[in-house]
Amino acid sequence: MFSKILIANRGEIALRVIRACKELGVQSVAVHSTADANAMHVRMADEAICIGPPASAASYLSFPAIISACTITGAEAVHPGYGFLAENAEFAQILEDHGITFIGPSAEHVRMMGDKITAKKTMLELGVPCVPGHEGGVDSANEAAAVAAEIGFPVIVKATGGGGGRGMRIAHSPEQIDSAYSTARSEALAAFGNDEVYIEKYIERPRHVEVQIIGDGKGKAVHLGERDCSLQRRHQKILEEAPGPSITPEMREDIGSRCAAAAAGIGYSGAGTIEFVFSDGEFYFIEMNTRLQVEHPVTEAVFSVDIVREQIRVAAGLPLSFSQSDLAIRGHAIEVRINAESLPDFRPCPGRVTAFHAPGGPGIRMDTPIYMGYEIPPWYDSMIGKVIVHASDRNSALAKLSQALDELIIDGIDHTVPLFQELVTNPDIKSGSYDVTWLERWLLGRFQ
Ligand code: ADP
Helix, strand or coil: CCCEEEECCCHHHHHHHHHHHHHHCCEEEEEEEHHHCCCHHHHHCCEEEEEECCCHHHCCCCHHHHHHHHHHHCCCEEECCCCCCCCCHHHHHHHHHCCCEECCCCHHHHHHHHCHHHHHHHHHHCCCCECCECCCCECCHHHHHHHHHHHCCCEEEEECCCCCCCCEEEECCHHHHHHHHHHHHHHHHHHHCCCCEEEEECCCCCEEEEEEEEEECCCCEEEEEEEEEEEEECCEEEEEEECCCCCCHHHHHHHHHHHHHHHHHCCCEEEEEEEEEEECCEEEEEEEECCCCCCHHHHHHHHCCCHHHHHHHHHCCCCCCCCHHHCCCCCEEEEEEEECEECCCCEECCEECCEEECCCCCCEEEECCCCCCCEECCCCCCEEEEEEEEECCHHHHHHHHHHHHHHCEEECCCCCHHHHHHHCCCHHHHHCCCCCCHHHHHHHHHHC
16 A cells, blocks of 8 residues: 555545545645645645645646655655546656556556547447447538538537537537537637547437446456436536436446446556436447546445545555445435536636535535635635435435535535525426436526
8 A cells, every 4th residue: 555645636526535545544645726725635634735826737737746746745646536637648647657656547548538539439349338420530511511411410519538518519400510510629629729529429318327437457347336417507517316316227237237347348447437328228428537526425325435445445556345246236325516606607606605514414425625714716616515415215315415405504605505405396306307408498497
């Protein structure tokens, strides 16, 4: 096992990793920008080091700053959390070259899955069902029109290097393909510095269902069932649950074992998520995330496992601490992401937290870096915490979520708790019958 790990992140996920390090008896090093000098992860880690000014490009995304911090503190491994450098193959490679362990898959696997065209090809070869489409990039508006006609409308134009719901445009008819193609391309260039796009069938009103896998890097892998993340705004998840309300044990076993076999087949190391759109009982692969996900706690709750601990163990060369037959689902878990945002337009609302009280009681977990008096900086993602509930069944989990949200107090800033308080009473949410377009439609009606 490592003796010291540096966490190249901030916010709730930095705290999450520090907690796992403490339980494993591993020293933890926090890094922070000058804007985060008073952040909770800085206080909670065994050591902390300032790595630059507020702008992420000069701090949390700076290879030299992070590698220097490893050298100065003697950290042997880096946990990247999610976001920032978590899916940066070059970063994983440079760490490797410096003899520092990247807590995640190999640079090769990060690169393979970071390019969505290569990821899709690889998954198809490994027996994972994919969205029908064109295998390869599309280089001109004319080619886009031809490919779209061949696939059949509606289609979705997607950035090869995409993430965070950006660089994606739907075309419902031939008239829309030109603008979908050029908008997706320019958005992709601005967001990812790579304007390569591809086209696939747009599956109408699907659910988003994703499978959690963990591989030991030596050809063994297990799956930890699925999460349903269909409540989305602008293709970004805001509520996640496990197990998926529309997934039967047979479906879980089938897709889960295919995903585990695919991960084992490439010798995948660490935690990963294989994402699908799900419609009419069929799964269609859309992408693989080669990192810890924001929503990992719902899986931890229903399987009674610690995914971060497992990531660290595998990176240290230890075997998986469970096999597939040890894993069974117990109950139902739901997570909501709390953002410092003002409704109805979800405008970021940084500022000082003047009062804070976290919900408690059996089956309630809140992962958050905020505290009373904390000044939420304007520089970073607006997510300020997650409330996760676990109960014997879905209805009880929703009741628990409702009570946890009522108990939660965050004063001084606007946030999205009132939105969830309203959503938990909605009949469609209660019955679990919603798809990825549901929330946008509901918001239109609610805030018109
Ligand atoms: P990102 O990497 O930006 O998160 P994804 O490929 O994971 O992009 O897709 C994000 C969301 O976009 C999905 O959860 C789904 O709602 C929608 N989406 C993506 N591809 C399709 C598709 N082929 N058909 C329908 N919806 C899709």
